[in-house]
Amino acid sequence: MRKQRPPYNPKTKTARPATPKTDKEPAQFEIGQPAELMKFLLEKLASKGRNTVKGILSRGQVSVNGKKTTRHDHPLQPGDRVTVQWSVVTEEEKPIGLHILHEDEDLLVINKEAGLLSISGGDEKELTAYWQLTEHVRRKDPKGRIFVVHRLDRDTSGVMLFAKNEKTQQALQNAWQEAVQERSYVALVERKVKKPEDTIVSWLKESKTLLMYSSPVDNGGQKAVTHYKVLQASSDYSLLEVQLETGRKNQIRVHMQDIGHPVVGDKKYGSVKNTIGRLGLHARVIAFEHPSTGQPMRFETQIPGKFLRVFAGKPTS
Incomplete structure (x- = not known):
C-alpha cells in the first residue's frame, strides 16, 4: 500500500503536516468536593487515557479559576472551576501600556502607563486599557466583559480598577467613599512648594470647552478636597x-494650578515646563475592601523614575 504524502506548502516548498483535529469547545467542570487536580482529571477524562491526560496537564492546557497550572497535586476546593483546552494554549500577547497587578473572578487591577487611554470617548477604534482587558478576559470566556469603575486621564499613569461583572462595578461605585480606604498620587509640580503640607478646597465646574474652573466659593459646581504633603523639593x-x-x-491638576504650582507637563492647566516628556502625575496607591469577599486589598506602585531624576545632583529639602 502506497504511503500517503503530506500536503504541499507552496510558500516553503516543503511538505506540511496536516493540522490535527481537536475539539473546539473547552471542557469545564465545577468542583463539588476537595480533590487533587490529576486525580480529578483522570476521573473526568477517563476515555482519554492516563498518558494523554498527563500530557494535557503538562502542556498547560488546564486552568483552575482562570489560571493555568501544570501541578498534578494542585488542590481543588468546592466551587473551583476547572477548564481543559483541547489544543495547546499559546502564550497570549502581552498588553501594550499596562501591567495586570491582580485578577480574580470579580476584579482586574492594573498599572497603566502614561499615554494609554483608559476608555475611548467616541466610536473610534483606538488602543485603550478597556479594549485590551476585554480581549484578555474573552480569551478565557468568549462572553466575558469588563466594566469601568473609575478612570485616569490618558497622560496620568498608575493603578486602576476594572470590574468583571456589573454587580461588582455597582457595588464599588455606589459605595466608593466607604469602600476605598486610601487613594494617593504622586505629583511632580513646578517650583518649590513652601508649605510642607496643606489641604485645598474649592468647587469645580466644567466649561463648554471641557476646561475645569475652580472657585473658592460654591459656584454650583462640585466640591473638591485635596490633601498634599511635600516628599522632596528643589528650587525648580x-x-x-x-x-x-x-x-x-x-481635580489634582486644577488644584495644583490654584496654589501656583502646576503639574509638570500640564500645559492645559498652566505648566510651562515639560522636562520629563510626560504629565507629572501618577496614581501610586489604592486600598479598598473587596466588594464580594470583604477582604482588604492594597496595591502600591513605584514612583516613576523620571519624577525622581529631576532632583539628581541638586540640593533638596
Whole structure:
C-alpha cells in the first residue's frame, strides 16, 4: 500500500503536516468536593487515557479559576472551576501600556502607563486599557466583559480598577467613599512648594470647552478636597504625595494650578515646563475592601523614575 504524502506548502516548498483535529469547545467542570487536580482529571477524562491526560496537564492546557497550572497535586476546593483546552494554549500577547497587578473572578487591577487611554470617548477604534482587558478576559470566556469603575486621564499613569461583572462595578461605585480606604498620587509640580503640607478646597465646574474652573466659593459646581504633603523639593521642582478626599475630573491638576504650582507637563492647566516628556502625575496607591469577599486589598506602585531624576545632583529639602 502506497504511503500517503503530506500536503504541499507552496510558500516553503516543503511538505506540511496536516493540522490535527481537536475539539473546539473547552471542557469545564465545577468542583463539588476537595480533590487533587490529576486525580480529578483522570476521573473526568477517563476515555482519554492516563498518558494523554498527563500530557494535557503538562502542556498547560488546564486552568483552575482562570489560571493555568501544570501541578498534578494542585488542590481543588468546592466551587473551583476547572477548564481543559483541547489544543495547546499559546502564550497570549502581552498588553501594550499596562501591567495586570491582580485578577480574580470579580476584579482586574492594573498599572497603566502614561499615554494609554483608559476608555475611548467616541466610536473610534483606538488602543485603550478597556479594549485590551476585554480581549484578555474573552480569551478565557468568549462572553466575558469588563466594566469601568473609575478612570485616569490618558497622560496620568498608575493603578486602576476594572470590574468583571456589573454587580461588582455597582457595588464599588455606589459605595466608593466607604469602600476605598486610601487613594494617593504622586505629583511632580513646578517650583518649590513652601508649605510642607496643606489641604485645598474649592468647587469645580466644567466649561463648554471641557476646561475645569475652580472657585473658592460654591459656584454650583462640585466640591473638591485635596490633601498634599511635600516628599522632596528643589528650587525648580517639588514632588508631592497627594490624597484625594473627592474624585473630581482633573481635580489634582486644577488644584495644583490654584496654589501656583502646576503639574509638570500640564500645559492645559498652566505648566510651562515639560522636562520629563510626560504629565507629572501618577496614581501610586489604592486600598479598598473587596466588594464580594470583604477582604482588604492594597496595591502600591513605584514612583516613576523620571519624577525622581529631576532632583539628581541638586540640593533638596
